[in-house]
Amino acid sequence: MAHIQLKHVCKRYENGFEAVKDFNLEIQDNEFIIFVGPSGCGKSTTLRMLAGLENISEGELYIDGERMNEVEACDRDIAMVFQNYALYPHMTVRKNIGYSLHIRHEKKEVIEAKVNEAAEILGLTEVLDRKPSELSGGQKQRVAMGRAIVRNPRVFLMDEPLSNLDAKLRGQMRVEIASLYHKLNSTFIYVTHDQTEAMTLGTRIVVMKDGVVQQVDTPERLFRYPANQFVAGFIGTPPMNFAEAVVKYEPNGGLYLEENGNRIELTKEKAEKLRRGNYIGRAVILGIRPEHVLLNPTDGGSVHGAGAVEVYEMLGSEAMVYLNREGSREKLIIKTDTAAPVRPGEKVSYAYLPEKIHLFDRIDGRTITN
Structure with a gap:
């Protein structure tokens, strides 16, 4: 030793x-x-x-x-x-x-x-x-x-x-x-x-x-x-998804993110950290791991976007879905189970789990919400 x-x-x-x-x-x-x-x-x-x-x-x-x-x-x-x-x-x-x-x-x-x-x-x-x-x-x-x-x-x-x-x-x-x-x-x-x-x-x-x-x-x-x-991008397989978002504020609704034209609600803790960091009105980098993206959500939660399936990889009990997102050049990777397989070219919707969202400073890349 x-x-x-x-x-x-x-x-x-x-x-x-x-x-x-x-x-x-x-x-x-x-x-x-x-x-x-x-x-x-x-x-x-x-x-x-x-x-x-x-x-x-x-x-x-x-x-x-x-x-x-x-x-x-x-x-x-x-x-x-x-x-x-x-x-x-x-x-x-x-x-x-x-x-x-x-x-x-x-x-x-x-x-x-x-x-x-x-x-x-x-x-x-x-x-x-x-x-x-x-x-x-x-x-x-x-x-x-x-x-x-x-x-x-x-x-x-x-x-x-x-x-x-x-x-x-x-x-x-x-x-x-x-x-x-x-x-x-x-x-x-x-x-x-x-x-x-x-x-x-x-x-x-x-x-x-x-x-x-x-x-x-x-x-x-x-x-x-x-x-x-x-x-965040190096640790984890498959890698974390990243996209640019803007921190918005409305008097009755508080802070939220606008990403690719969609509204994404924030947890109180993340919203407070953004407020303290003076990020209102500024662009940030949203990060979300593939396993924290819901494919075709049906539980009544928000839908944060849609896209066409580019590749579907079946990996036993899990599957990887590579998505061409509508209105964005950023692709999205979703890790899901194989109970409801999708086909290349099929249009699907997706939603992020708000509590699992990571946010990073757009200039220096440091984490904002840890």
């Missing part, structure tokens, strides 16, 4: 490009931290600075109170698992897992005991004498993890370790990594662009964009209370 602090950490290359900007984070013992964001956002660069594989341009890195900026990678007591496995093809699984112990001149019996323990944890006992070429992708990834486990490091770093696996194997390996985390009682820092991995594995998630931390929070809070429009 390890307590890690990154204070105002920056990574600037010789050409002036700043890959990571003023990164601040404190990681407690036994946390599972996920770095997530689009390609090029700086998440892998941050991980490599933690590992000592990239120099820190500015700022400070501490592990258990010790400043690590100038400490060599091999002396940081950190194990890193890469996405390409980096196995030695001429060695057996047994020798691959125990290699780091061998070069540290550990006793033969110690190496054997640690390799066998790691193999049992990872379900590799029956393949210890095989070469990497004889293994499946999932087995290769487990070998790479085994090589990290035998070192008993303070911190495990994982850089998109499942990206080379197919969807089924990724699902299986997610479960295995979660199980491994609980068994080892160690600190994990994991880089991915896969939201499912982030939301299911992390105790906290660091969302990054253009080298800047956008929000650090638990998976549930990221989903429910995004700090800005970028986080």
Whole structure:
């Protein structure tokens, strides 16, 4: 386990490009931290600075109170698992897992005991004498993890370790990594662009964009209370719908939104936040998750628009409806059940659940109503 602090950490290359900007984070013992964001956002660069594989341009890195900026990678007591496995093809699984112990001149019996323990944890006992070429992708990834486990490091770093696996194997390996985390009682820092991995594995998630931390929070809070429009659009599958709306006021009816010519009522709490923020008469960005849009509402509630179905995807018990909205260039994604399927070209109506609406500042994207 390890307590890690990154204070105002920056990574600037010789050409002036700043890959990571003023990164601040404190990681407690036994946390599972996920770095997530689009390609090029700086998440892998941050991980490599933690590992000592990239120099820190500015700022400070501490592990258990010790400043690590100038400490060599091999002396940081950190194990890193890469996405390409980096196995030695001429060695057996047994020798691959125990290699780091061998070069540290550990006793033969110690190496054997640690390799066998790691193999049992990872379900590799029956393949210890095989070469990497004889293994499946999932087995290769487990070998790479085994090589990290035998070192008993303070911190495990994982850089998109499942990206080379197919969807089924990724699902299986997610479960295995979660199980491994609980068994080892160690600190994990994991880089991915896969939201499912982030939301299911992390105790906290660091969302990054253009080298800047956008929000650090638990998976549930990221989903429910995004700090800005970028986080709201990045976290959640399928992504949140966005549309421009105007905050209107009438003396007897209070505040409401006008979006695409339709009136959308607001909860008292959201209306009060808009009032306090002086948003009356101003344009804002309305956000609504696909599962919070009602398709062909029949309960007597308001209808907020209509459109023609472009694509209908049946996904077992759920379906995705992609809608071309009338009077708007913005498409709408609706997540619904499959009890009443619709066909491409069919005209349907929809309504937003008022209590589930998110509102964002149109200029800087920050959330208004959290």
